Amino acid sequence: MIDVLVVDDSLVMRKLIISTLEAHASIRVVGTAEDGHQALQALDRCKPDLVILDVEMPVMDGLTALDEIRRRDRRLPVLMFSSLTQRGAQTTIEALTRGASDYVGKPTQMNDLNQALQVLQQELIPKVLALGECAQAAKVKALPSTPTLRGVRPGSQATHTTRLAGSASLEAVCIGVSTGGPVALVSLIEAWTTPLSIPVFVVQHMPPRFTQLLADRLSGLGCMPVHEPYDDQLVQPGHIYLAPGGWHMTLERKTHGVHVRVVDLPPQSSCKPSVDLLFNSAAKVYGQQLLGVVMTGMGHDGLQGSQSIVDAGGEVWVQDQYTSVVWGMPGAVAQAGLAHAVLPLQDIASSIVRRVQV
Structure with a gap:
């Protein structure tokens, strides 16, 4: 009860x-x-x-x-x-x-x-x-004495400070998050004291109007600007792109660089914007140079997209159960054996910085 x-x-x-x-x-x-x-x-x-x-x-x-x-x-x-x-x-x-x-x-x-x-x-x-x-x-549940990090894909040896053997340098980070997401995003953005050298793409399940307000709020908290992007916007390193509510955000590589596409397609897994659609398109654009991060949220959006990232040679991390408000989305990815690492919220930002610097 x-x-x-x-x-x-x-x-x-x-x-x-x-x-x-x-x-x-x-x-x-x-x-x-x-x-x-x-x-x-x-x-x-x-x-x-x-x-x-x-x-x-x-x-x-x-x-x-x-x-x-x-x-x-x-x-x-x-x-x-x-x-x-x-x-x-x-x-x-x-x-x-x-x-x-x-x-x-x-x-x-x-x-x-x-x-x-x-x-x-x-x-x-x-x-x-x-x-x-x-x-x-x-x-x-008995609480752990210290946060744990574990690789759940067979053979993976993920740690806080070293990349997986054979992995490439990163060109982009894609983040999928839902319930409990805004405060988790605040934790990430406030922890980054200098801009990343690569772009960050975020899908937060949220309706129209709310995403622009969230982008404005997050922009004022960190060192990187957070945009609700427009269709065909050219991607810039050191910028964060937050999918607009009620639309899907995908990526496309063109002659002069990677562009954001804002598209009006049916919901995927009852979600619009969809983590899966972002991850699928990003895997095609960035391949093994992509990191996908699935954080707190209900449901399983991001599961199929994580499979696409792994198939393309990229990496997938998930937030751990203890620090997630709901361990639906990250739990689905971890339980499917697709996560290279399971990280507590407080370690994700610094781990991304170290991974980008490799």
């Missing part, structure tokens, strides 16, 4: 969320709060596996409450509940980069409660189940 604390200043919205959650046999609402201050008081009393946290509330807003929750517990899943307006999107990006696990947009048609319930059932339940199950697993 996944125990949930619901925090929202609207009585109607709290009842709607509770009705949605308690209709599922594996979810139990153990407490409610009307503002961030009440939520903090309820944490010790209710001991939830997950918190659903509204953004705009009186007394103490969601961002302030989130910061305090993170000071108390770095791993408790916090699912932000916010409007999808421009203002709501900006606040959501702020929350995600400050440690929120994921978000759910509030139903826009509150005059139709049946439709609002349907939206919540489709959007809220899968995320609560995934985050809650991961939180419960983390509670019972």
Whole structure:
């Protein structure tokens, strides 16, 4: 049973969320709060596996409450509940980069409660189940004394400081990430103190508008500019290209260099943008000089693309289970035997720098 604390200043919205959650046999609402201050008081009393946290509330807003929750517990899943307006999107990006696990947009048609319930059932339940199950697993799992690194492909001898035998110098890094991704990307970008000598391409599962806001936020945190690219943009070293929400990002080599293609194709594995499509195209462009990194996220997007990178002679790394919010995407790659290395989040940025310098 996944125990949930619901925090929202609207009585109607709290009842709607509770009705949605308690209709599922594996979810139990153990407490409610009307503002961030009440939520903090309820944490010790209710001991939830997950918190659903509204953004705009009186007394103490969601961002302030989130910061305090993170000071108390770095791993408790916090699912932000916010409007999808421009203002709501900006606040959501702020929350995600400050440690929120994921978000759910509030139903826009509150005059139709049946439709609002349907939206919540489709959007809220899968995320609560995934985050809650991961939180419960983390509670019972014995924590490692030190982060571990392991090669899971037969014969691979990946380490923090040496490349795999026979591997080529890198020309590009491609990163795929979803649930928990914004804070993971913040960790990477803040750790890079000098620009990389190669380009970085990122697919973060996120809707339109949100990706541009995320790119702007990330650009202000590190030493490399982060772009939401336009179609046929020429790739430059030392730049990060974040796939626009609602579109796919692929790569194409032309006479004067590699170009980003922003294409409107059907979703792949229910994802748009798709990690698989980026990895597939990058493997064709860069071959053995490509590093693919699959980080925290639900589902298995990136699995097929990782196979393409390995088939082309490139390398694939994944984030480890302990530091992932959800070990779906990286776990699928590791369990398929495609990962050359499994790394904790705090080691990925420095390992990329060392790998680029080889």
